[in-house]
Amino acid sequence: MTTKDADGSMAAMPLRRVSRVPDADTAPPELDDLLGRVARGDSPAFEQLYDRVANSVFGVVRRVLRDPSQSEEVTQEVLVEVWRTATRFDADRGSASSWIHTMAHRRAIDRVRASQASHDRDQRVAARDHTPPYDEVADAVETRLEQEQVRRCLQTLTDLQRESVTLAYYSGYTYREVAELLDAPLGTVKTRLRDGLIRLRDCLGVMA
Amino acid sequence: MTDHDLHTLTGAYATDALDDDERADFERHLESCASCQQEVVELRATASRLAIATSATAPAALRARVLAEASSTRQLSPLGEVASLDDHRAKQVSPPWYRQPATAAAAVLLVVAAGLGGLAVDQNREADQARERAEQIAAVAADPDREELTAAVSSGGTGTVVAAGDIAVFHGSDLPELPDGQTYQLWRVSGQDSQSAGILGRGGDVTEVVTGMGPEDSVALTVEPESGSDEPTSDPVFLVTMA
Numbered sequence: 429m430t431t432k433d434a435d436g437s438m439a440a441m442p443l444r445r446v447s448r449v450p451d452a453d454t455a456p457p458e459l460d461d462l463l464g465r466v467a468r469g470d471s472p473a474f475e476q477l478y479d480r481v482a483n484s485v486f487g488v489v490r491r492v493l494r495d496p497s498q499s500e501e502v503t504q505e506v507l508v509e510v511w512r513t514a515t516r517f518d519a520d521r522g523s524a525s526s527w528i529h530t531m532a533h534r535r536a537i538d539r540v541r542a543s544q545a546s547h548d549r550d551q552r553v554a555a556r557d558h559t560p561p562y563d564e565v566a567d568a569v570e571t572r573l574e575q576e577q578v579r580r581c582l583q584t585l586t587d588l589q590r591e592s593v594t595l596a597y598y599s600g601y602t603y604r605e606v607a608e609l610l611d612a613p614l615g616t617v618k619t620r621l622r623d624g625l626i627r628l629r630d631c632l633g634v635m636a
Numbered sequence: 637m638t639d640h641d642l643h644t645l646t647g648a649y650a651t652d653a654l655d656d657d658e659r660a661d662f663e664r665h666l667e668s669c670a671s672c673q674q675e676v677v678e679l680r681a682t683a684s685r686l687a688i689a690t691s692a693t694a695p696a697a698l699r700a701r702v703l704a705e706a707s708s709t710r711q712l713s714p715l716g717e718v719a720s721l722d723d724h725r726a727k728q729v730s731p732p733w734y735r736q737p738a739t740a741a742a743a744v745l746l747v748v749a750a751g752l753g754g755l756a757v758d759q760n761r762e763a764d765q766a767r768e769r770a771e772q773i774a775a776v777a778a779d780p781d782r783e784e785l786t787a788a789v790s791s792g793g794t795g796t797v798v799a800a801g802d803i804a805v806f807h808g809s810d811l812p813e814l815p816d817g818q819t820y821q822l823w824r825v826s827g828q829d830s831q832s833a834g835i836l837g838r839g840g841d842v843t844e845v846v847t848g849m850g851p852e853d854s855v856a857l858t859v860e861p862e863s864g865s866d867e868p869t870s871d872p873v874f875l876v877t878m879a
Contacts, residue, residue: 467711474706478699486694488687500695504702511706515714522677529684537652571691578689596653597686603653622647622679629682 463524467514474511481525482507483571485532492536492600502539506532533597540600581631589624592617643672650679713784772845776800785876789857793839795874797855804846804855806833808874813839819862822846823872825854835864853878 457465457473459480465473485506490499510528517527582590588610595606607617628634642665648654649662666672776782779800786796792812798805806822814820820836822844833855834844846855857874858865 467714469711471703471707475703478702482694482699482702483691484688486698487690487692490692491690500698503694504698504705507702508705508709511711512709513712515712522681523684525688526677526681526684529687530680533683533687534652571688574685575689575691578685593647593651593686596648596651597683598690601653602655603648604655606653618644618648620647621651621653622644625647625650625679625682628685629678632682632685634678634682634685 459524459528460519463510463514463517463527466511467517477510478507481510481528484529488529488532489536491598492533493540498539498543499536502535503532506535509535537600577632578628581628584631585624585627586620588612588616589620589627592620593624593628596621643669646672646675646679650676650683769845772803772847773805773843776803776805776845787874787876789874791859791873795857795876797876799849799878802847802849804849804878806842806844806846806855806857808836808842808857811836811839811842814859817862818859819864821858821860821864821868823854823856823858823868824849825856825875826850826852830856830867832864832866835860838862849878851878 457476459477462473462477462480466477482503486499486503489502489506490496493499493502506528509531517524521527522530582594585593591610592603592606595601595609596603601609603617603621604614606612606621607614610617612620642662645654645658645662649659649666654662666676776798782798782800784796784798786794789795789808789811793808793810796807796809798807804824808820811820819838820842822833822836824831824833824846831848833846836842836844836857849855854875854877856868856872858868858870858872860869
């Protein structure tokens with residue numbers, strides 16, 4: 429039996445972030461634990477880790493780079509680098525997820541800045557969009573929840589905060605380029621990037 | 637830029653929106669700014685949520701390629717210090733240094749690497765030599781690309797080699813005391829050729845620098861008559877070969 433309100437509609441269940449509150453017996457291993465096993469040369473753990481992060485790594489790399497084959501190449505580079513340097517991961521300096529995605533984003537940025545001529549980048553401005561697209565395949569429930577939550581939280585930012593954050597992070601521009609694109613003072617963009625992320629952090633409930 | 641200006645760059649840093657010069661400036665500032673470090677950790681975690689939110693299905697063929705490449709890629713040995721936030725970025729895959737895999741004796745390496753920089757120098761040496769040796773040890777200990785290996789010395793005790801570039805630092809600990817008239821001696825071995833790298837005394841804890849290491853060279857420890865030998869006269873009790 430489900431409980432019904434007086435008007436007959438079903439009571440909304442509170443949305444619980446199941447993925448963040450795992451049941452110790454049945455939950456898949458936490459990414460941090462997997463990475464710890466990878467650091468000890470555990471290949472099956474690396475396969476599990478691949479399955480957990482390949483889509484998000486590929487997603488962010490492709491978001492920045494656009495070019496699918498380059499994105500595939502960089503994704504491969506990043507994931508092999510995760511394997512190679514897992515021994516250097518320091519849980520005191522952030523989560524495994526943060527470590528891996530920071531690496532992925534940085535690699536994509538390095539690639540785009542090294543290889544793309546400025547006119548290519550201008551074209552990317554034309555093609556830019558500022559929110560995580562829904563059609564980007566969200567096979568896992570966790571990813572869908574994540575997308576919804578991030579989208580909702582991005583909406584709590586001011587326009588300038590949101591544009592600064594998304595142009596910098598998703599489109600890969602330096603904050604100087606962002607200032608130019610938005611025709612805003614450098615100092616303002618610098619500040620908006622910071623307070624925009626801080627607001628996002630608070631909205632998402634990010635814990636370091 | 638003032639410290640305050642630098643502090644407000646945490647957002648640009650966390651989104652990789654700084655150019656190379658500003659990044660370098662900010663990272664220098666970061667080393668001495670605990671609150672910035674904390675904020676960077678949090679903002680990077682936030683940015684990684686933006687990454688997850690833009691997930692896309694990775695090409696199916698990628699999985700096998702990544703797993704295959706990983707299986708033929710040697711993992712780095714653990715570092716003897718807290719890795720900087722950017723340690724993992726943009727490092728090219730380097731070839732394996734040693735034929736022997738790094739052991740799990742990382743804990744020993746941490747202590748050795750941490751202690752190397754501040755080693756008391758051998759008082760029997762000339763001051764210049766001692767200073768040069770201390771500098772070499774410090775440089776190797778601080779090299780982010782250094783390789784480390786710890787293994788048992790067959791006659792007792794433990795040997796650790798930390799290498800970077802053409803310099804290898806050997807550290808022996810708890811080497812059993814030899815009878816009067818004998819000494820431990822360290823060698824750089826290139827093919828058939830052995831070059832003495834130092835006479836280390838009768839045991840205990842010892843550290844020595846080996847210079848001129850080539851890609852195929854070995855570091856070897858033997859037991860010799862107390863004045864040392866021109867070439868090894870006994871089988872090594874410890875041997876590490878660079879690959």
